[in-house]
Ligand SMILES: Nc1ncnc2c1ncn2[C@@H]1O[C@H](COP(=O)(O)OP(=O)(O)OP(=O)(O)O)[C@@H](O)[C@H]1O
C-alpha cells in the first residue's frame with residue numbers, strides 16, 4: 527500500500543498550513559487503508575512522531591515571533607541611517623528559513639554570532655566558539671550543524687576536558703582489538719562516528735598537548751588511524767570547537783599550540799555573557815517560563831514582585847543556563863505564583879542583609895528583595911516597580927487591550943509596547959477568558 531510521504535509538501539519550512547496538510551494526508555491514509563500490517567503501523571507511527579516534533583518546533587518558532595511582535599518601532603535616527611534594528615535582523619534570518627534550534631534573543635552580539643553562523647554553516651570551515659560557561663556554545667554548534675548540508679548526518683559531541691589523557695587517542699580515533707589491555711574488540715572513535723557529519727570538540731582548551739598534535743594531523747590530512755592499527759581511514763568531518771578560556775593567550779603562553787589555534791579558528795564566534803544583555807532578562811523569563819510550562823505540562827508561573835526584582839538584579843554567573851535552570855526549578859516547585867522561598871538556598875537573599883532596604887523598596891521588612899547597592903539604584907528599583915504595577919493594573923482594567931490602555935493614559939501605543947517589553951509583560955495574559963477558558967480577543 528502507498529503510505530503518506532512526510533516530505534511530500536516539498537518544503538522543510540514548518541508552517542501551519544503545511545502541518546495541517548500533512549495531518550490530513552495521514553488521516554486519510556488511515557481512513558482508507560483496508561488493512562494495516564504491523565510494518566505499516568510502525569511506519570505511520572514514525573510519521574506521527576515526526577509531525578509531533580514539527581508541531582513542537584512550530585510552537586518554539588511562534589514564541590520567538592511573538593516576542594518579536596512587541597519590539598519597539600525603529601527610531602527615527604536609525605531609520606535615517608538605514609541601520610537594521612534587532613527586529614529586522616532577526617526577521618531577516620527567519621525569512622531566510624534560518625534554523626535557530628531554540629536560540630533566543632536579539633542582543634546585537636548574539637545576532638552577529640547567528641549571522642556569522644548562517645554564513646559559516648554551508649561551508650566546511652572550522653568554527654571556534656568562545657564565551658563564558660552557559661552562554662550557549664553547544665547550542666550554537668548545533669545551530670551551525672542544523673543550517674548546513676550535514677544536518678541529517680551525525681552531530682557528535684566530545685568533551686575534551688573529561689577524557690583521561692591515556693584514553694584520549696582511543697576515544698577520538700578508536701582502537702584495534704588487543705591494542706592495549708582492556709581493548710577486547712575493535713572500536714570506532716568519535717571522528718569515525720562523526721563521518722559526514724559534525725564533530726563538536728567542547729572544552730578544547732583542556733585538550734592536552736599530545737592530543738593537540740594528533741588533532742592537528744587530522745585537520746591537515748583528513749584521515750585517522752585507530753590505536754594499534756596501521757590502516758589510514760579517511761574521515762570527512764566538519765569541526766566545531768568551543769572553549770571558555772582565552773585560547774589566544776594560552777597559545778602565547780605556550781599552553782595551546784598556536785598552529786592549532788589558527789586552524790580551528792578560521793571562523794571565530796564569541797557569545798555574550800548574560801550581564802551584557804541584561805535588558806533581555808525579562809524576555810528570557812517569559813521564553814523559558816513558557817518552555818518550562820510546556821515541558822512540565824502546567825500553566826506558566828507568575829512571580830511575586832520581590833522574586834522578580836531579585837531575579838532582575840541577580841548576577842547569573844552561570845549565564846543563560848543558570849537562568850533557564852532557575853525558571854525550570856520555579857516552575858516545578860511553585861504553584862501559580864513563585865516567590866523567593868522557591869529559589870535554591872545558596873542564592874536566596876539573607877533576611878539580615880536585605881532587611882535594610884526592604885522597606886525602602888516597598889517589599890516589607892522581611893527583606894527578601896534583591897539588595898540595591900546605592901540610593902540611585904534603590905530609586906530606580908522603586909520606580910521600575912511602580913511602572914510595572916501601573917502597567918499590570920492598566921491591562922487588568924482594559925482586559926489586555928494595549929490600544930485602549932494607551933488611549934486612557936494618553937500614551938503613544940508603541941512607547942507603551944516598549945514598556946511592556948521592558949518588563950516582560952504580555953498583554954495576552956490579561957485578556958478576559960470565556961467560560962471555556964479561552965482568551966477573548968483583545969488586541
Ligand atoms: N540564546 C539562547 N536562547 C535559548 N536558550 C539558550 C541560549 N543560550 C543558551 N541557552 C540554553 O542554555 C543552556 C546552556 O547552553 P549550552 O550548553 O549551549 O552552553 P555552553 O556555553 O556550552 O555551556 P558550558 O560552557 O558550561 O558547557 C542550554 O539549555 C541552552 O539550550
Ligand SMILES: [Mg+2]
Pocket residue numbers: 663664728
Ligand atoms: Mg558546553
